[in-house]
Amino acid sequence: MKNKYETAFYNSYISIHQRNIERFISSYVKTNDDALDLIQNTLESAWKNMHQLKDQERAKSWLFSIAYHEIIKYYRKKKVEFSLFVDIPDDNDIENIEDKSNDFVELFNKKEDYRRLHSAIKKLDEKNKHLICLRYVEELSIKEIAEILEMNYNSTRVYVSRAKQVLKEVYLSIE
Numbered sequence: 001m002k003n004k005y006e007t008a009f010y011n012s013y014i015s016i017h018q019r020n021i022e023r024f025i026s027s028y029v030k031t032n033d034d035a036l037d038l039i040q041n042t043l044e045s046a047w048k049n050m051h052q053l054k055d056q057e058r059a060k061s062w063l064f065s066i067a068y069h070e071i072i073k074y075y076r077k078k079k080v081e082f083s084l085f086v087d088i089p090d091d092n093d094i095e096n097i098e099d100k101s102n103d104f105v106e107l108f109n110k111k112e113d114y115r116r117l118h119s120a121i122k123k124l125d126e127k128n129k130h131l132i133c134l135r136y137v138e139e140l141s142i143k144e145i146a147e148i149l150e151m152n153y154n155s156t157r158v159y160v161s162r163a164k165q166v167l168k169e170v171y172l173s174i175e
Contacts (some may be wrong), residue, residue: 010050013059014043020060021067024138028071038074042067061144068148120171128163135160 021042026035045066053062121129134145146156 010047013056013063014046017060017063018043020138021063024064025067025071027133027137029074034074038067038070041070045070058144058147061140061147064138064140064144065148065150116174117171119174120167123170124163124167127159128166131160131163132167135164 022035022039025038025042026032029035029038042063046063049066053059121132124132131145134140134148135142140148142157142160143153145151145160146153149156151159
C-alpha cells in the first residue's frame with residue numbers, strides 16, 4: 001500500500017496531466033474503447049511504478065513516456081503499423097473560434113490560417129507530424145520529448161527544428 005504522501009502526490013500529478021495524457025493517447029488510436037484501455041493501462045502503470053519517479057519536476061514527461069510505451073505495446077499486439085492520428089477540427093470547430101477583436105477581417109484571416117495550418121500538418125510524414133504534435137500541441141519541451149522517445153537531447157532538438165521547417169514549407173505552399 002502506498003503511503004499518504006505518495007497517494008497525494010500521484011493524485012495531484014494525475015489531475016494536472018490527465019487531460020493531456022488522454023488527448024495524447026487519443027491521437028494515436030482510432031477507437032474510443034482502445035483509447036480508454038490505454039489510458040487505464042497508463043494510469044495503472046504509473047501507480048505501480050510511482051517509486052521510480054525520483055524527480056517530481058519530471059512527472060509530466062514520465063507520464064507521457066509511460067503512455068507512449070503503452071501505445072507502442074498496443075500497436076505491436078495488434079500487429080499494425082504505428083501511426084499518429086492528428087485530430088483535425090472540422091469546419092464547425094473552426095467556425096467557433098472566438099471573436100475577441102470585433103474585426104471581421106481579422107477573424108476571417110485567423111480561421112483561414114487555422115485551416116491552412118491543419119491542412120499542412122495533415123500533409124506531413126508520420127515522424128514530423130509526431131514531433132510537431134508533441135512540441136506544439138502537447139506543449140512538451142525538447143528535453144521531455146527526448147525522454148519520451150528515448151533519444152539524445154541534441155538529436156531531438158535537430159529533428160524538431162527540421163520538422164518545424166518542413167511544416168513551414170508545406171504551410172507556405174498551400175494556397
